[in-house]
Amino acid sequence: MYYKLFKNSKNNASCFFSHLSDDYEHHSTLLDKKYNYSYRRPHQMNLKHFSKELAWLRIKNGLSQKELAKGICTQPAISKIENGEVCPQLDTLHLLSLKLKVPLSYFIHILLFENKDYIDQTVTYIEELTSRHRYEEAFRLVKAELTMKNQDPWFEAYLSWQRFYNGYHLKYYTADECLNGLKNLLKNDAIILERFLDIKILNTIGTIYSNQGKYQESIFYYEKILDSYQENTINPLLESKNIYMLRVIYNKAKTLYDARNYELATETVSQGIQLSIKNQNMSLIGQFYYYQGQCFEKLHFPEGKIRKSYTQSLYFFELLGNDTYVGIIKKLKKKYLFQELNTIQASATETYHCS
Incomplete structure (x- = not known):
């Protein structure tokens, strides 16, 4: 040969x-x-x-x-x-x-593997569809790709994950069907380590359990991810993985809040805010501040601290053009908003200034 x-x-x-x-x-x-x-x-x-x-x-x-x-x-x-x-x-x-x-x-x-460019382009397109909640289009594309023979093994595992992920949102599969399929994917550890696909699968499992109200099982999978994550390994090579960890932390915080564990949810939210600042990434910081305000309310924190969290949240939602979240927070948290907004804007802008 x-x-x-x-x-x-x-x-x-x-x-x-x-x-x-x-x-x-x-x-x-x-x-x-x-x-x-x-x-x-x-x-x-x-x-x-x-x-x-x-x-x-x-x-x-x-x-x-x-x-x-x-x-x-x-x-x-x-x-x-x-x-x-x-x-x-x-x-x-x-x-x-x-x-x-x-x-x-x-x-x-x-x-x-010889078709990296094609794989990269397809993965990017699928994730663009799912980020816009266009699950039906993503599901059809994934199914078509899975019919191809001689697939790259990592790409096949990725497509299988996306099939369950999108199929779950479309209710084509039951929660148990998705969980069983995803857990089987985790057995292919020689494949799914690449591009931290293992973390994405574990995160999806945690989300499904959380949606079922099985908070203990959900937290188990989120902590399984976070326990192996080292915050001190910030490195340009790892940027996308560090940013994805923000999703995991957010999902864990939301699950803890839904489980009424407000103290631990508050700690997790703070971890998410700190990691967002460390990575200079604002993608979820509005959500983190919103849940911080929610937790502060439940824990009867002083009104000033609650107001500050919601005002921070509103500032970032407006900055990023998240109109849906802007509408929600203005409607549901109106009594806490609009005081000291200029001060919060100034401090937030200073926080994200590139040195």
């Missing part, structure tokens, strides 16, 4: 595929059996995506580049791999997978 070789133009170091021969054929056969898809010759090694994933796994495991390199290679070599300058040889890749606690097949899968 003949395969294209990836060669680095700077140091002419070849990727591990240049010397795999029988070993590579063996691994590709294992992948075929495990993921049930026919191997196709790679058109391009996905080194950029692999380098980002390696950096994320290293940080997730609390390792420095020097610590990861120990017993495997040098720290400069790890730096070059994470910068996408070189691709590791098979023996190095195997040792890295052991140290980072992922299967070797996980790394091979990331390096080999």
Whole structure:
């Protein structure tokens, strides 16, 4: 069998595929059996995506580049791999997978899939549809994609998640059907680690339980996500994951509020506000301040603190053009609003000023 070789133009170091021969054929056969898809010759090694994933796994495991390199290679070599300058040889890749606690097949899968651009475009379009609550269109697109043969295994798992996610909203599946299907997806840990699909699946499970009023089960899944999340790992490579964690925190806070655990909901809301500021992301900060005001009301906080939370919330809803939320808060929380609005606007603007 003949395969294209990836060669680095700077140091002419070849990727591990240049010397795999029988070993590579063996691994590709294992992948075929495990993921049930026919191997196709790679058109391009996905080194950029692999380098980002390696950096994320290293940080997730609390390792420095020097610590990861120990017993495997040098720290400069790890730096070059994470910068996408070189691709590791098979023996190095195997040792890295052991140290980072992922299967070797996980790394091979990331390096080999050939239709990344198409997958990225399709994922972006599906998520745009779901963000606009156009579940029927998303569901039809997902079903059509799932009929295609020889799908990339991660993409197939992603599509299956979206099928249950959109099908649940459309009531095409019962809650139990969705929960069973989603929990089965979690068994494919060698696949769903990529692009934090595991977190998205766990978040959906938590949401479904919350909608059923099963708050204890819901909180279990949200905490399962948050317990493994390290706030101190803010990094440009991880930006989208950090922002997605805001959704998880918001869902947890909402569930705690619905369960009438107002003290813990207040703590969770504060965590969401702090992470929003740390990531300089305003996507959910209006909702966080709104639930902070709700909790303060239930806990009989001073009226001044309640007013401040709702005024902050209104400011961000108006700033982001969330007219629906603006209408709700003006109607339901009218008695708390409009005092000291200019002061709140000034402080909020200062908070999000880029230094």
